[in-house]
Amino acid sequence: MTILGIDIGGSGIKGAPVDTDTGRMLTERFRIPTPDPATPDAVADIVATIVDEFDCEGPFGCTVPARVENGLVYTATNIHEEWIDCKFDDLLAERTGRPVKVLNDADAAGIASLKFGAGVNCDGVVLFLTIGTGIGSALFVNGVLVPNMELGHLKLHGENAENYASARARVQYGLTWPEWAVRFQEYLDRVEYLMTLDWIIIGGGASRPENTDLYLHLLRTRAKLCAETLENEAGIIGAAFSARHLVNPHDAIT
Known part of the structure; x- marks a missing residue:
């Protein structure tokens, strides 16, 4: 169709x-x-x-x-x-x-991921994050979407996390990808303090291989972590x- x-x-x-x-x-x-x-x-x-x-x-x-x-x-x-x-x-x-x-x-991109992308074989509690102008989030429990999870608005250092750890913030503060990863790690730590996850999938422009090669190996999470394969096409597909x-x-x- x-x-x-x-x-x-x-x-x-x-x-x-x-x-x-x-x-x-x-x-x-x-x-x-x-x-x-x-x-x-x-x-x-x-x-x-x-x-x-x-x-x-x-x-x-x-x-x-x-x-x-x-x-x-x-x-x-x-x-x-x-x-x-x-x-x-x-x-x-x-x-x-x-x-x-x-x-x-983010819900649309997450739907695409679980149907056709990196999330196809991800079961349990899955958090899909889009890293761009802000931090978008989509939460799935056993494949069912919990809509409108605005986890980019969690507080870090007294401000919305997306103002501190989004791709826009990386450019705004002139950070390299490894330097940005330190901030993003703080965000992931905050998320995993609040919820138990089986998978975290990173989408948006930050999921391009030329970017993930520079920072993904630096991140540490209890949940399994991977990058979205559909990259910026996920929103259209979803x-x-x-x-x-x-x-x-x-x-x-x-």
């Missing part, structure tokens, strides 16, 4: 049609820079442009870097404040004329997969 997936990020909005039976993107992703300011209306216009770019009929899936419940956005930590209380699925349906599934970006139930209501999202 081919479904379009769209991933809204801090610097770019990307989309591609996905074979949701195999998790394979069928074309190169089409990317448009995220507008500034990134209001819901401005972002919806770009999403509509990406939808029109592909000959892909039917519903689509779209991620948002925020807490989302039934298409309603509740938070706006790294996005414009106008997102709060925005019924984004209705806005996108109006702009595109298509049904859409809207979900948290968004597309999450929309399957709009075609067939018997298809489970996770």
Whole structure:
């Protein structure tokens, strides 16, 4: 089943049609820079442009870097404040004329990982972390998603952990990957103090092999630790997969 997936990020909005039976993107992703300011209306216009770019009929899936419940956005930590209380699925349906599934970006990437990526053989309690502008998190218990786990907002040194240990923080403070790993280790220690995990999967731009080669061996966790193989494509793939139930209501999202 081919479904379009769209991933809204801090610097770019990307989309591609996905074979949701195999998790394979069928074309190169089409990317448009995220507008500034990134209001819901401005972002919806770009999403509509990406939808029109592909000959892909039917519903689509779209991620948002925020807490989302039934298409309603509740938070706006790294996005414009106008997102709060925005019924984004209705806005996108109006702009595109298509049904859409809207979900948290880390949840989408985690779904893709457990279905098609590094998480396929990970059982028990699995934490998927996206390391980018912030720290996104998706928690799975025996394969079932616990949605909207905003663990990037745990406190470290009196501030949100993602302000201290995200990829953006690494660039902001001019840290090498090994130097950043010291900060990220503090974050992992905090997470494992609060919960017992079987697996931790690192996704986002930090999961690229040229990056993980520089820091992954420096990290120590009680849980088994690995990097996501789908890299930055996971959000698009998970968004597309999450929309399957709009075609067939018997298809489970996770």
